[in-house]
Amino acid sequence: MSVTTLDCLPFGQQAFITHLTENAAPFRHKLLAMGITPGCYVRVVRVAPLGDPMEIEIRGFHLCLRRSEAATIAVEMRHS
Helix, strand or coil: CEEEEHHHCCCCCEEEEEEECHHHHHHHHHHHHCCCCCCCEEEEEEECCCCCCEEEEECCEEEEECHHHHCCEEEEECCC
């Protein structure tokens, strides 16, 4: 298992959210309100043609995040 941030997660890869980094302070409440909490699994569905935003799947629904927001979400990649 390797630890990285959500913005570096490869397309289609599933990962486990470990924590929100210190840089998440400006939008921490927004992320938590959207259900992005430690202990959840997340998957990158697709990325916009210019790289921002990215669509993720979490808790059975899809949402889009800016790369700057995704860079504050620490994840642990699961290899099958």
